[in-house]
Amino acid sequence: MAIGLFFAVAAGALVGMQNVFNSRVNERTGSWATTALVLGMGFAASLVMGLVFEGAGLFAPKPMEMWFWFSGLIGVGVVTCLVQGMKRLGPTFAVSIMMISQLSFALVWDTFGWMGLEKVPFTWQQLIGVLVIVSGIIVFKLGGAKEPNTETKTKRQAG
Amino acid sequence: MKGIVFAFLAGAFITLQGVANARISDAIGTWQAATLTQLTGFVAAMLIFLFVRDGTAVQLKQVHPLYLMGGGLAAFVIFSNVTAIQHVGVTLTIASLLIAQLLFTFVIDGMGWFGVKKQKIRLPQIIGILLMAAGVVMLKM
Known part of the structure; x- marks a missing residue:
């Protein structure tokens, strides 16, 4: 439990930092140039870390399912929807809705145990x-906000 | 209305992405999953970029190299996210992740780190973070 929470908090802090960095890039260039760069860097870093920890074992044959090859496209879906959402609603409102949707889906996911995930039984307390x-x-997002803060300027998760 | 649908889908996709990464990691390993999904995402984004051409190398040269490398953090984000989902499930992972994200952003804004314009700390933000923390405690009680 403690390990899980530690990693969740680490991921959140890293996402926050990455969003700031990505928005610095996005200030100068377009959304797709930024996205391609971000994912390219993510690939390079993952490859290096994989080689550091597993060496050549990184490329050992594994039981692949067809959809594994396409799941990277979800990230492209995230960027497309977020850019469109922010264009229509502005960053603060769009990111608020996105976060709420993220969390609601997580609860539904745990409840139904979709995609072979361990089911976490629904309780009213959880809701x-x-x-x-x-x-x-x-x-946090809408309480007396006058200017959009850094995090809401460009929100992009390449995870 | 359309904007709300897009923003809602973006959130659904992020959760889906976390779960998909966790599932792929179970099958082939976490670093393998990160490498594979970032590569296929990169190829797709590159193809779209070649079509829309919304940036140039000259523009990228104006950005501080540190910020250009921000994408590399994804390797650690994916590893941490997958490990957390495997240990505590999706809801608690996403809830803690969002709090840490907002809190860290709040600190960056308050301190003016990374060339961000320093912003005053406002009461609603503190109340918001406290509410979120209370919610996470309730999830786990």
């Missing part, structure tokens, strides 16, 4: 917990 977090997101 209330999620709703309290959602209200926190809304207060």
Whole structure:
């Protein structure tokens, strides 16, 4: 449990930092140039880390399913939808909705155990917990906001 | 309305991405999963870029090299995200991730790090983070 929470918090901090870096790139160039660069860097870093930890074992044959080859496209879907959403709603509102949707889907996912994930039984307490977090997101994002902050300027997750 | 649908889908895709990464990691290993999905995503984004051509190398030269390498953080994001999902499930992972993300961004804004314009800390942001933390405690009680 502690390990899981530690990694979740680490991921969140890294995403926050990456969003700032990515928006610095995006200030100078277009969305797709930025996305291609970000994913290219992600690939290079993953490859290097994989080689460091596993050496040639990184390329050992593994039981591949067809869809593994296409799941990288989800990231392209994220960028497309987010850019379109921000264009129509502005960054603050779009990112708020995105975060709320992210969390709601997570709860549904755990409840149904889709894609072979371990089922986490639904409880009302969980739903209330999620709703309290959602209200926190809304207060944080929309409470007296005058200017969009860095995080909302360009939100891009290449994970 | 259309904007809301797009933003909603973006969030759904991010969660889907985390779960897909966790599933692929179970089958072939976490670094393999990160390498594969970043590569296929890169190829797709590159193809779209070649079609829309919305940037030039000259523009990228104006950006500080540190920021150009930000994408590399994804390797660690994916590893951490997958490890967390395997240990505590999707809901608690995403909830903690979002809090850490907002909190860290809040600190960056407050301190003016990474060339960000320094912003005043506002009360609603503190209340928002406290509410989110309370929600996570409820999830786990």
